[in-house]
Amino acid sequence: MQTDKKILFAIAGLILCCIIGFGFYSPGLLSSPSGMKDFPAQTGMSQPSVVTPKDNVTITINPIPEYMAGETFAINGTTTLPVGEVLDIALIKEPFHTTKCDPGKFCGAGTYSTIVSSGLDNNTWSLNLNTSGFTEGGYDIWVLARYNPNTSIHAGLLLKKS
DSSP states (O other), rough: OHHHHHHHHHHHHHHHHHHHHHHHSSSSSSSTSSOOOOOOOOOOOOOOEEEEHHHTTOOOOOOOEEETTEEEEEEEEEEEOOOTEEEEEEEEESSSOOOOOOSOOOOOOOEEEEEOOOSSSSSEEEEEOOOTOOOOOEEEEEEEEOOTTTTTEEEEEEEEEE
């Protein structure tokens, strides 16, 4: 459990460093005056997103509808990464609190991994997410290319009370 938290914090730190670095090196390219990108409010539906870093790797996340806490469903998308590459997926409860929780309960953060597969037009990725033990509310989802850390994408998930 301690290792999972260390990995999650390392991923979150990497994401923050990339966002801050992008803000310093790309003035005027971002929408807000502070240099940080504004994220829309959680609505339960995420818009398809694309992040294209300098090496032209693309990852997308398909729209995620609202689900009931406790359901199992797929989060998926496409990528230009080659088949066999590893994607790491981090889920963070909004707002994030580091609290001790009971066994079988989601403690506010978790990391998962999936492998890129072959698709018809683009390569695809998918993660079957079992939300047993999750509580209702909003979650941030970050998808990162494990061996290409400059490539990440963000989406939101809204779980309703079961």
